[in-house]
Amino acid sequence: DAGxxxxxTHLIKTRGQQVTLxxxxxxxxxxxxxxxxxLGQGPQFIFQYYEEEERQRGNFPxxxxxxxxxxxxxxxxxxxxxxxxSALYLCASSLGSANTxxxxxxxxxxxxx
Amino acid sequence: xxxVKQNSPSLSVQEGRISILNCDYTNSMFDYFLWYKKYxxxxxxxxxxxSSIKDKNEDGRFTVFLNxxxxxxxxxxxPSQPGxxxxxxxxxxDTSYDKVIFGPGTSLSVIP
Numbered sequence: 001d002a003g004x005x006x007x008x009t010h011l012i013k014t015r016g017q018q019v020t021l022x023x024x025x026x027x028x029x030x031x032x033x034x035x036x037x038x039l040g041q042g043p044q045f046i047f048q049y050y051e052e053e054e055r056q057r058g059n060f061p062x063x064x065x066x067x068x069x070x071x072x073x074x075x076x077x078x079x080x081x082x083x084x085x086s087a088l089y090l091c092a093s094s095l096g097s098a099n100t101x102x103x104x105x106x107x108x109x110x111x112x113x
Numbered sequence: 114x115x116x117v118k119q120n121s122p123s124l125s126v127q128e129g130r131i132s133i134l135n136c137d138y139t140n141s142m143f144d145y146f147l148w149y150k151k152y153x154x155x156x157x158x159x160x161x162x163x164s165s166i167k168d169k170n171e172d173g174r175f176t177v178f179l180n181x182x183x184x185x186x187x188x189x190x191x192p193s194q195p196g197x198x199x200x201x202x203x204x205x206x207d208t209s210y211d212k213v214i215f216g217p218g219t220s221l222s223v224i225p
Contacts, residue, residue, distance in 0.1 A: 004156070033213070042117075042202050042215035043157070056212040090156055101147065102213070104156030 002027075006091050006105035013081050013112050021076040021110070025093030026103045031055075032074040033102065034066060035090040043090055049074050078110075086112045116140045117205050117216040125222045132190040134219050136203030139184065143205040147213070148177060148188050151200045160201075161188070193223045 005024045013019050025032050031050045035043035045058035049068035068074045072093075078085055088109050092102035118137045126132045136146075144165040149157035163170040163177045163186070170177050176189045190197055203216040 035215075040217070042119075042204075042217045045212050045214065048212060058212065092156075101159035101162065104149075104158070106154065106156050 004091060004093050004103050004105035006089075006108050008108060009106065010109045011111070013110065015081055015083060015112055017081050018077065018079045019081060019110060021078075021089050021091075021108045023074045023076070023091030023093075023105060025072050025074070025091075029093035029095050029103070030072050031094045031096060032068060032072065033092045033094070034074070034076045035092065036060070037088040037090055037107070039087075046076070081112045083112050086110060115217070116143075117203055117214050119201075119203055119216040119219045121219050122217070123220040123222070125224060126193045128195055128223055128225050129192045132188075132193045132197065132221055132223065134188040134190075134201050134203075134221065136186045136188075136216055137184055138186075138205050140205070140207065140214075141184070142207040142209070143214075144208055145206045146177070146179060146186055147204045147206075148175075149202045149204060149215075150197075151202065151218070157202055190221075193221075195223050195225050197221060198223050 007022045033048040034046040037043045047057040048055045052068045063079045065077045088107045090107045091105045094100050094102040147162040148160040150160050151157040161175045179186045200218045200220045202218045204213050206213045
């Protein structure tokens with residue numbers, strides 16, 4: 001079992017560009033959540049996908065969007081990148097609700113210059 | 114507005130002694146609490162959880178205590194080992210909204 005895999009591991013983008021991050025959940029998991037972790041802070045909830053629909057959303061602007069595919073894998077898209085979007089982006093998969101432990105990927109380190 | 118707080122950014126403990134990591138929350142709707150451990154260059158790993166209907170949950174060297182009236186929980190690690198050195202995140206969820214809120218983390222160093 002490969003666990004949760006994210007790609008790419010590192011990425012450098014320029015202000016104003018768009019970026020797509022990818023996540024494959026742990027085998028058997030149907031729910032994917034995305035988090036942004038800035039330096040020295042805890043992960044901040046962006047949104048959660050279940051059955052190919054956005055189920056919950058945190059306090060992030062519409063520039064942040066996502067998608068879940070029938071195989072439960074997911075993408076996070078960020079448009080019009082700002083310097084402040086530089087962070088570690090974590091994907092977590094789980095089975096069902098938030099009352100179950102989530103398994104995290106190693107994250108994608110995004111740097112916006 | 115930080116709903117989950119971990120007021121100690123760092124903690125140092127001698128090997129073999131007890132490590133106590135604290136967490137406070139403000140949202141009384143939270144009904145499920147989790148602790149995650151994170152090593153550098155890795156994603157967080159689930160450690161232990163507790164439901165609001167309990168006040169204690171134990172798993173080996175790890176015990177989590179919940180005080181709902183004080184909106185406070187703590188993670189006890191006994192005995193502490195050097196491999197426990199990591200950042201520990203407290204997290205809370207309100208199952209009616211089904212999202213998990215993380216605290217800022219406490220960096221634990223266990224000194225051999």
